Amino acid sequence: MAPAERPAGAGYLTLRAGAEATGEFEDRRSRFIAQLVHVGGERDAEAFLAEVRARHHDARHNVPAWTLADGCERCSDDGEPQRTAGMPVLEVLRGAGLADVCCVVTRYFGGTLLGPGGLVRAYTAAAQAAVAAAGESGAICEMTLVVPVTVQLPYALHDRVRRLCADAGGRVADALFAEDVQLSCVFRAGEEAPFAAAVRELANGEDLCRVGEPRFAEF
Template identity: 50%
Template sequence: MEEYKIVYRGGEGEIVEKKSRFIATVCPVNTEEEALLFIEKTKKKYWDARHNCHAFVIGERNELSRCSDDGEPSGTAGKPMLDVLLGNGLHNVCVVVTRYFGGTLLGTGGLVRAYSKAVQEGLANSLVIEKFLGCKMKIYTDYNGIGKIQYIIGKSQAITVGTEYTDRVTVEILIRKPLFEALFKEIVEATNGKAEIEVGDECWCAVADGEVIVF
């Protein structure tokens, strides 16, 4: 895979169904151990709740996925929660939904809807980003060529990391791996080979809160 979605910053969301409170707590995780520690921490925080159901997916291809109904009727909590994570195309994330029972039974369908809705609410209050495999490039040009290069970069999906002005102009960018060759060729042809291009390493990166993140 060359791109996938992750939760960069977790959050919480709460819904109320027939006086039962459902509190979803979302957290990014990279290993099963991290997920289990987060689940245990959340259970301790909400120690007085009737249920603390969970679901998590780990791996670039979701190689590991687990869920638990934690005492709710089988298939009414953990599986619907996991389905929301998978349905949103998320990776490396864990969610715990805490239920404070309100005295009214919701029935099988009502529980499925409530747990699913709680996870969606938790995700809505989290920061989800797209992590992609990119290539680093440094482009060196004279001042006459910078306008043309900036135009090419601007209409591509490249991310400008920085620009330095000295006796020449240096532009550092990140470009998605599948788009690298086409951009490289376009810059060479547009500048008649006058621009010097330094190709860096491949890296996983993303944009969060307007900032470039390199993993």
């Protein structure tokens, strides 16, 4: 499946690492159990799918769908009629604005055929239930494109630089006090430049800031 279009630098929602949310739906004795987790890439998603298949080895179907922050998406109907299972689950993940997540919906067959429309509704409902459970449990977090800035400064400027950081919308993630002070600051992408300029002005033109590479993180 072709990568999805995601605006460059756009934030996204994901599950916190280590969290798993589940949701269930039942129709005419067929049980649909959705299991939703954070993944760091396709290898993690494939490993989770294998884990779910082992967990529910007696189930008729284990339908996977995952979407990653780099735009890569995958889904499979795992033996269900084409586009009645994997795609509906993927659409739920897309609709919720989630990325770096994998959802596997396990189906225990109840003995009655549900038809294409019934399958789409059931897989959709199970995935929606898992997403809702993740939200209710506080497992969903927002990832923002951030830029780390390290500031090496004399003690005399410490309080003023902290205030400049806060005024620019940043936060101090760590501080190291030795012969001088090292502040590890984090800013939303684009907000680090005014801070660095303000620190340079405060230090009479001396460049005290080291700007790192942008990355996605909770902010």
